[in-house]
Amino acid sequence: MVQAFFILLFFQFLGTALQDCFHLSVPGAVIGMFMLAACLIGRKQFFKIRLAKAGRTALLAEQDGIPQDLARVARSLIGALGLLFVPAGAGIAGQFTLLRANAWPVCVALVGSTLLGLVVTALVMQAMTRGHAPAENLPDNGGQVL
Amino acid sequence: MIAHLWHQAHDYVFLSPQSAALVWLCVTLGSYGLAVRMQILCGRAPWVNPVLLSICSVVLLLFWTGTPYETYFRSTSMIHFLLGPATVALAVPLAQSIGLVLRSLPAMTLALLAGSVTSVISGVGLVLLCGGSHDVALSMAPKAVTTPIAIAITRQIGGIASLTAVFAILGGIIAATCGEPLLRWFGVHDWRAHGLAAGIAGSGIAAAQVAQRDPVGAAFAALGIGLNGLVTSVLVPLFLHIFQ
Numbered sequence: 001m002v003q004a005f006f007i008l009l010f011f012q013f014l015g016t017a018l019q020d021c022f023h024l025s026v027p028g029a030v031i032g033m034f035m036l037a038a039c040l041i042g043r044k045q046f047f048k049i050r051l052a053k054a055g056r057t058a059l060l061a062e063q064d065g066i067p068q069d070l071a072r073v074a075r076s077l078i079g080a081l082g083l084l085f086v087p088a089g090a091g092i093a094g095q096f097t098l099l100r101a102n103a104w105p106v107c108v109a110l111v112g113s114t115l116l117g118l119v120v121t122a123l124v125m126q127a128m129t130r131g132h133a134p135a136e137n138l139p140d141n142g143g144q145v146l
Numbered sequence: 147m148i149a150h151l152w153h154q155a156h157d158y159v160f161l162s163p164q165s166a167a168l169v170w171l172c173v174t175l176g177s178y179g180l181a182v183r184m185q186i187l188c189g190r191a192p193w194v195n196p197v198l199l200s201i202c203s204v205v206l207l208l209f210w211t212g213t214p215y216e217t218y219f220r221s222t223s224m225i226h227f228l229l230g231p232a233t234v235a236l237a238v239p240l241a242q243s244i245g246l247v248l249r250s251l252p253a254m255t256l257a258l259l260a261g262s263v264t265s266v267i268s269g270v271g272l273v274l275l276c277g278g279s280h281d282v283a284l285s286m287a288p289k290a291v292t293t294p295i296a297i298a299i300t301r302q303i304g305g306i307a308s309l310t311a312v313f314a315i316l317g318g319i320i321a322a323t324c325g326e327p328l329l330r331w332f333g334v335h336d337w338r339a340h341g342l343a344a345g346i347a348g349s350g351i352a353a354a355q356v357a358q359r360d361p362v363g364a365a366f367a368a369l370g371i372g373l374n375g376l377v378t379s380v381l382v383p384l385f386l387h388i389f390q
Contacts (some may be wrong), residue, residue: 005231008231008234008235009230009231011234011237012230012231012233012234015234025302025303025379025380025383025384025387026302026376026379026380026383027233027295027298027299027301027302027379028230028298029229029230029233029234029294029295029298030233030295030298030375030376030379032233032234032237033233033234033235033236033237033240033372033375034237034376035237036234036237036238036241037237037240037241037244037372040237040238040241041241041244044241065241066238066241066242070238071238073235074235074236074237074238074239075238077228077231077232077235078232078235078236078238078239081232081293081294081350082178082182082196082197082200082350083174083175083178083197083200083225084225084226084228084229084232084294085197085229085293085294085297085311086174086177086178086197086200086201086204086222086225087174087218087219087222087223087225087226088226088229088297088307088308088311089197089201089308089311089312089315090201090204090205090208090215090218090219090308091215091219091306091307091308091311092201092205092308092309092311092312093205093208093209093215094215094308095306095308095309098279098281098282098306098309099309101279102273102278102279102282104276104277104278105272105273105274105275105276105277105278105282105283106273106278106282106286106313108272108273108276109268109269109270109272109273109276109278109286110286110289110313110316110317110320111320112268112272113264113265113268113269113272113286113289113290113317114265114289114290114317114320114321114347114348115320115321115324115328115347116264116265116268117261117262117264117265117268117290117343117346117347118321118325118328118329118343118344118346118347118348118352119328119329119332119343120260120261120264121257121258121260121261121264121339121342121343121346121347121370122257122329122332122334122339122340122342122343123332123334123339124253124256124257124260124261125253125254125257125336125338125339125342125343126334126336126339128250128252128253128256128257129250129253129336129338129339
């Protein structure tokens with residue numbers, strides 16, 4: 001757990017530092033997320049090449065290149081993700097007058113924009129992948145996303 | 147006498163710095179835990195959303211005890227702080243499902259861009275079109291992204307974080323309840339398209355709904371959430387820069 005939190009906080013720091021240095025508009029934690037993802041993918045490729053050289057391709061399937069400790073902490077943090085935005089969300093207590101004044105635009109935009117985004121994404125994806133077979137060998141994670 | 151004692155106890159429990167942090171942390175964890183149980187009891191229905199229920203009970207309790215939001219937020223800043231590391235932790239599922247992107251790169255890229263641009267522009271556009279205020283429109287811009295990233299983006303562009311958090315959750319509930327029948331009505335039957343659309347337009351809540359139905363959909367939904375976070379966090383500030 002200690003190592004995993006070190007990795008997560010270190011990458012968040014790196015992302016925030018990069019954001020401040022170059023005055024980027026992408027949030028620091030998001031930059032950190034993509035740097036960590038890049039590192040994990042790089043690590044996986046590195047293991048793949050090393051195992052292939054040693055002729056132990058059978059090990060490849062199990063080894064997905066992500067440290068177990070990190071995977072475990074990431075899973076528990078993401079599992080409780082909903083809890084983490086309760087403090088920010090409760091700030092709605094101070095916004096009721098603003099919400100009442102904007103009730104109609106908020107309702108229209110929420111329903112309209114969500115459904116529009118859904119339909120556009122699905123139609124483009126379906127049009128582009130038509131005729132290609134769906135990806136095979138996907139892990140069945142029992143209805144758990146992330 | 148009793149009223150006086152009650153008053154003192156109330157002030158000590160909810161407002162004094164020594165106990166407020168502990169009490170409000172317990173309230174937040176407890177109400178979220180109860181809400182999660184309630185959703186399981188209701189057969190994991192998307193509209194019984196634990197985050198929304200928990201926010202409602204905290205807000206009610208804040209009003210009832212007369213506690214200022216600042217006191218509550220200071221008391222629970224520990225939980226809020228974990229949003230940063232949790233956002234970075236999204237890298238793990240992203241790295242695990244990245245193989246799928248490489249297999250259908252052009253399709254995913256195009257669908258992702260189309261979905262992100264549509265969500266951002268239609269969100270801001272509809273608010274302004276119906277006469278909504280500027281800061282509500284800004285808070286609506288990143289609402290399709292998964293909530294931690296949406297909060298970070300809205301802070302960056304000067305929107306209101308709590309509005310964005312609630313918009314993101316409500317949008318997710320709308321997408322989870324109407325998404326599948328609507329897409330089938332439009333003739334979309336491919337689980338890859340269903341999953342990606344849920345991840346991009348409805349973030350975690352809609353993604354969880356698709357994930358219960360199909361493993362292919364689950365993988366594409368997870369991917370949609372991660373990639374949309376990146377694309378929207380680049381797009382939104384860019385659009386603002388162009389239009390202002």
